[in-house]
Amino acid sequence: MSEELLTESRQTTAEPLVEVNGLKTYYDTGGMLGSQPVKAVDGVDFSIARGETLGLVGESGCGKTTLGRTLVQLETATDGEVLFDGRDVTTLSGSELKKWRRNAQIVFQDPESSLNSRMTVGEIIREPLDVHGWPNFTVAVDDPQDRSVSLSGDGTLTDDDQADITVAVGDDDQTVAVREGIPMDESAVKVSTTERGSSVTVSLSVGVSKSRLRRARVRELLKTVGLQEEHYYRYPHQFSGGQRQRVGIARSLALEPEFVVLDEPVSALDVSVQAKVLNLLEDLQEQFGLTYLFIAHDLSVVRHICDRVAVMYLGHIMEIGETEELFQNPKNPYTYSLLSAIPDPDPETTRERVTLRGTPPSPRNPPSGCPFSTRCPVKIRPTEYRDIDEQTWEGIELLGDILRNREQQSVGVRERAKRLLGLETGFDDIVDVVEEVFMPETVETEQSAAERSMADDERLEAALSDVPATVKTHIETAVELIEAGDESQAHQLLTDEFGSVCEHESPEHHPVSDTGRASYCHRHRSEYDEPEPVFDSHLDHD
Amino acid sequence: MSMHSHSPASVDRTDDALLTVENLQTSFFTDKETIRAVDSISFEIDRGETVGIVGESGSGKSVTARSIMGLIDAPGRVVGGSVRFNDAETVERLARQYPDRTIDVDELRTEHDVADCIEQLLEQGVSPAKLTDGEQDRSDVDPVELAREDIVTMRDLVERRFTDELGITEKSAFVVRDTDGGYVDATHASEDAFRKLRGRGISMIFQDPLTSLNPVYTVGNQIKEAIRLHQGLQGTEAHEEAIRLLEAVSIPDAHRRVDEYPHEFSGGMRQRAVIAMALACKPELLICDEPTTALDVTIQAQILELLMEIQDDRDLAIMFITHDMGVIAEIADQVNVMYAGELVEKAPVGALFDAPKHPYTQGLLESIPGRHPEEDRLRTIEGDVPTPNEQPTYCRFAPRCPEAFDACEVVHPENVGVGDAEHTAACLLYPEELPTDEALEQHRSLGATDGGDQR
Numbered sequence: 001m002s003e004e005l006l007t008e009s010r011q012t013t014a015e016p017l018v019e020v021n022g023l024k025t026y027y028d029t030g031g032m033l034g035s036q037p038v039k040a041v042d043g044v045d046f047s048i049a050r051g052e053t054l055g056l057v058g059e060s061g062c063g064k065t066t067l068g069r070t071l072v073q074l075e076t077a078t079d080g081e082v083l084f085d086g087r088d089v090t091t092l093s094g095s096e097l098k099k100w101r102r103n104a105q106i107v108f109q110d111p112e113s114s115l116n117s118r119m120t121v122g123e124i125i126r127e128p129l130d131v132h133g134w135p136n137f138t139v140a141v142d143d144p145q146d147r148s149v150s151l152s153g154d155g156t157l158t159d160d161d162q163a164d165i166t167v168a169v170g171d172d173d174q175t176v177a178v179r180e181g182i183p184m185d186e187s188a189v190k191v192s193t194t195e196r197g198s199s200v201t202v203s204l205s206v207g208v209s210k211s212r213l214r215r216a217r218v219r220e221l222l223k224t225v226g227l228q229e230e231h232y233y234r235y236p237h238q239f240s241g242g243q244r245q246r247v248g249i250a251r252s253l254a255l256e257p258e259f260v261v262l263d264e265p266v267s268a269l270d271v272s273v274q275a276k277v278l279n280l281l282e283d284l285q286e287q288f289g290l291t292y293l294f295i296a297h298d299l300s301v302v303r304h305i306c307d308r309v310a311v312m313y314l315g316h317i318m319e320i321g322e323t324e325e326l327f328q329n330p331k332n333p334y335t336y337s338l339l340s341a342i343p344d345p346d347p348e349t350t351r352e353r354v355t356l357r358g359t360p361p362s363p364r365n366p367p368s369g370c371p372f373s374t375r376c377p378v379k380i381r382p383t384e385y386r387d388i389d390e391q392t393w394e395g396i397e398l399l400g401d402i403l404r405n406r407e408q409q410s411v412g413v414r415e416r417a418k419r420l421l422g423l424e425t426g427f428d429d430i431v432d433v434v435e436e437v438f439m440p441e442t443v444e445t446e447q448s449a450a451e452r453s454m455a456d457d458e459r460l461e462a463a464l465s466d467v468p469a470t471v472k473t474h475i476e477t478a479v480e481l482i483e484a485g486d487e488s489q490a491h492q493l494l495t496d497e498f499g500s501v502c503e504h505e506s507p508e509h510h511p512v513s514d515t516g517r518a519s520y521c522h523r524h525r526s527e528y529d530e531p532e533p534v535f536d537s538h539l540d541h542d
Numbered sequence: 543m544s545m546h547s548h549s550p551a552s553v554d555r556t557d558d559a560l561l562t563v564e565n566l567q568t569s570f571f572t573d574k575e576t577i578r579a580v581d582s583i584s585f586e587i588d589r590g591e592t593v594g595i596v597g598e599s600g601s602g603k604s605v606t607a608r609s610i611m612g613l614i615d616a617p618g619r620v621v622g623g624s625v626r627f628n629d630a631e632t633v634e635r636l637a638r639q640y641p642d643r644t645i646d647v648d649e650l651r652t653e654h655d656v657a658d659c660i661e662q663l664l665e666q667g668v669s670p671a672k673l674t675d676g677e678q679d680r681s682d683v684d685p686v687e688l689a690r691e692d693i694v695t696m697r698d699l700v701e702r703r704f705t706d707e708l709g710i711t712e713k714s715a716f717v718v719r720d721t722d723g724g725y726v727d728a729t730h731a732s733e734d735a736f737r738k739l740r741g742r743g744i745s746m747i748f749q750d751p752l753t754s755l756n757p758v759y760t761v762g763n764q765i766k767e768a769i770r771l772h773q774g775l776q777g778t779e780a781h782e783e784a785i786r787l788l789e790a791v792s793i794p795d796a797h798r799r800v801d802e803y804p805h806e807f808s809g810g811m812r813q814r815a816v817i818a819m820a821l822a823c824k825p826e827l828l829i830c831d832e833p834t835t836a837l838d839v840t841i842q843a844q845i846l847e848l849l850m851e852i853q854d855d856r857d858l859a860i861m862f863i864t865h866d867m868g869v870i871a872e873i874a875d876q877v878n879v880m881y882a883g884e885l886v887e888k889a890p891v892g893a894l895f896d897a898p899k900h901p902y903t904q905g906l907l908e909s910i911p912g913r914h915p916e917e918d919r920l921r922t923i924e925g926d927v928p929t930p931n932e933q934p935t936y937c938r939f940a941p942r943c944p945e946a947f948d949a950c951e952v953v954h955p956e957n958v959g960v961g962d963a964e965h966t967a968a969c970l971l972y973p974e975e976l977p978t979d980e981a982l983e984q985h986r987s988l989g990a991t992d993g994g995d996q997r
Binding site: 059060240241242270271272273274275276278279282297299300301303304305337338341342343344345346347348353355356358359398401402405406429432433436437 | 598599789794795796797798808809810811838839840841842843844846847865866867868869870871872891892895896905906907909910911912913918919920921922923926
């Protein structure tokens with residue numbers, strides 16, 4: 001159902017250049033024991049309209065770079081499709097793939113490591129031209145009498161309207177037009193025709209060598225990105241970070257692509273340099289009608305340059321929609337938290353901040369249900385626990401986190417031996433954890449000697465003294481299970497008892513505005529409260 | 543010219559600041575050129591205060607921090623100025639350990655007459671302006687009057703190391719004891735003394751936590767090492783303390799985590815562990831060199847929150863280096879803006895963002911995306927940051943400055959007061975209330991006194 005909703009809402013934008021459906025990219029380490037794959041991209045759908053800039057934001061490890069690399073076929077998709085002009089490019093291979101690659105380019109984050117330090121800047125920008133044998137001299141012949149046309153000499157015949165050379169066959173002479181992207185004068189092309197009945201043969205010779213054309217093209221590109229022609233013979237180390245990034249951009253534009261993935265193109269640059277590169281990217285987009293996928297973690301940059309934004313978390317798109325709308329009124333709890341974490345360059349603002357607990361879970365072992373459920377501040381609670389106080393709830397969540405982490409930890413041989421010999425029982429250690437989790441204030445201060453001498457069960461009793469009875473029994477059962485050495489069982493118990501739809505079911509993309517914004521959260525279902533009022537009440541509460 | 547109404551070098555020079563950096567100058571000597579990475583900068587940090595240092599890469603932020611920590615390696619060297627660390631406990635500790643290299647100002651006061659010292663110095667050709675730190679620059683100053691009016695005190699002479707020139711103190715001395723609070727002069731400390739000052743007195747955390755953690759030892763071991771060295775705790779006590787510190791930096795399940803290796807920690811947790819290590823030394827001053835630059839915003843928010851909490855708990859002074867204006871707005875009380883090795887603007891955080899005075903600061907703030915949402919293009923600063931390889935006889939920002947005028951090429955701007963006392967800018971446009979030629983004159987004369995003969 002969500003699929004339909006999404007496709008429907010997408011129709012409002014212009015004709016899509018890139019369309020991604022159910023894309024998954026897993027990294028399988030292929031270990032002998034058949035380990036879990038890393039689910040870097042775990043089922044995403046979106047589209048990018050021609051000439052649009054789509055921003056892709058998220059924390060490191062959320063899969064944004066993998067997604068970008070999969071779109072330009074630098075990674076192999078595990079499942080799903082990437083439609084480029086309606087054609088699925090994940091199935092391309094060989095010469096077809098190579099030909100398609102001219103259309104989709106990528107600019108990398110670190111200009112230092114993405115430029116070969118032994119090549120001059122000219123050679124670096126020229127390399128893609130050499131690899132793809134640019135220019136191919138595609139020739140379109142325009143014959144008013146519509147005879148069958150054959151070509152001899154340089155060039156290959158095409159009916160593409162984007163041909164490098166267009167020859168119009170006239171009665172006595174031929175007019176030649178060279179496409180703007182080729183730095184060559186019309187006069188360099190010599191054309192003659194021979195007619196034979198109903199067919200015509202055009203013989204064409206180009207008086208300029210390809211290598212001269214390529215050099216000219218590189219010079220042109222250098223100027224386009226704001227560098228000088230004489231930089232052709234310099235080496236990358238002679239440039240500043242901003243200039244190196246310009247070289248990377250020039251290289252990506254060499255083959256006149258329609259689609260460019262910008263993978264954190266300004267993250268390594270200073271603010272003032274960053275501003276110049278961003279301006280350049282916008283100019284280039286306008287000049288060449290480019291379509292961008294802009295990957296970044298700096299949200300202020302994204303807000304400036306992108307038309308639409310997709311927010312990623314653990315391989316999923318949590319929210320996608322118009323930039324300004326999404327920034328001003330985030331609907332998804334993750335977007336809300338992420339936006340509130342950006343430091344505002346204005347000391348006057350007294351914004352309420354949501355500080356997320358912990359770090360994103362490992363994509364090798366994502367949580368069941370909603371990917372954000374382990375950190376979500378407005379997670380749906382089971383009805384019977386809706387009224388317990390914040391501190392207790394926070395304690396339950398933290399305890400769950402800790403057990404979850406322990407479960408995923410590989411236990412060393414020494415540790416295992418110790419446990420077997422009973423040198424380290426889970427119990428003494430779990431009491432410390434329960435104390436830490438349910439009475440954070442007392443742990444901070446030095447524990448008194450009296451407290452230290454207390455028996456474990458007394459300490460446990462003390463730690464849980466403020467916890468409501470309904471919760472307490474479950475915690476105690478969990479502690480008993482841990483004592484018996486069954487941590488996963490204890491975790492399961494907590495999840496079963498305190499978990500909700502967030503842990504049990506994957507959410508769907510719900511449309512959250514009339515501009516086609518979608519958010520991946522259970523709270524948009526009619527039976528639950530929307531995230532925003534819940535945030536407000538939490539922040540007031542503090 | 544006699545007394546200045548604005549005497550910027552001594553603006554609010556309180557002696558109770560925890561750290562006083564005065565005319566610090568650090569250069570790197572290469573075959574080709576001398577790079578003045580830090581070129582005569584002065585600022586202070588009080589207890590419980592966070593001082594931010596912002597600037598683009600290559601502006602000298604990190605070199606400033608490393609100079610304070612004594613971590614400058616060849617071909618670099620601290621060539622001038624002083625870094626005074628004013629913490630009574632540290633002064634006493636080091637004075638005990640280095641009795642031969644300790645100056646007792648009270649003793650000097652009883653043994654020598656200040657007026658005599660001043661007279662001798664004047665005879666040796668020290669300029670009056672330099673002697674009085676720009677307060678008087680007449681050539682006919684009266685030593686007796688200077689001493690009587692407390693314009694030059696024995697403490698001043700010691701602080702500016704004139705007593706070395708007179709031969710009444712050792713050049714190698716770096717601990718100064720005084721009844722109203724002594725200090726440790728970090729620029730003169732020996733390597734082994736620095737080892738005692740680092741950690742316990744001043745701790746530093748770096749951008750990449752992995753470079754500060756040893757991959758082959760557990761996190762707990764590394765924290766325990768710091769505890770052993772700086773607090774003298776051993777065995778179980780050290781172990782308990784390590785766990786307590788990990789809990790203090792909000793690492794959940796610290797009992798388990800303490801036995802894990804750095805690679806088992808996430809980026810944010812590693813930075814927390816590094817902060818725990820720094821705290822193990824019980825420092826008075828924590829220098830943070832871009833501690834959150836490598837982290838995600840949500841983790842950055844956690845770390846910033848943690849640093850602020852720790853600061854409140856321990857009355858810790860923090861020097862925070864970053865290029866992110868947003869982070870500065872969040873965490874700093876006082877901000878220093880650096881450009882090409884110089885400190886171009888100093889202001890309380892509110893004033894800096896509300897009313898930046900230096901054209902560079904203005905440009906820097908303007909280029910942040912989102913400042914002018916109605917504009918399509920981002921505002922930029924033309925040109926690139928120059929390498930500070932010449933003597934500053936002109937404004938280093940002038941070639942990129944939209945407000946530059948002829949004098950910017952020939953007069954070096956000094957820090958002068960703009961607005962309230964704590965706000966200074968090194969720009970010839972200020973002080974605003976003076977006509978241009980008088981303002982220029984003021985910059986010139988300040989330039990002549992402010993360590994002028996080193997140039």
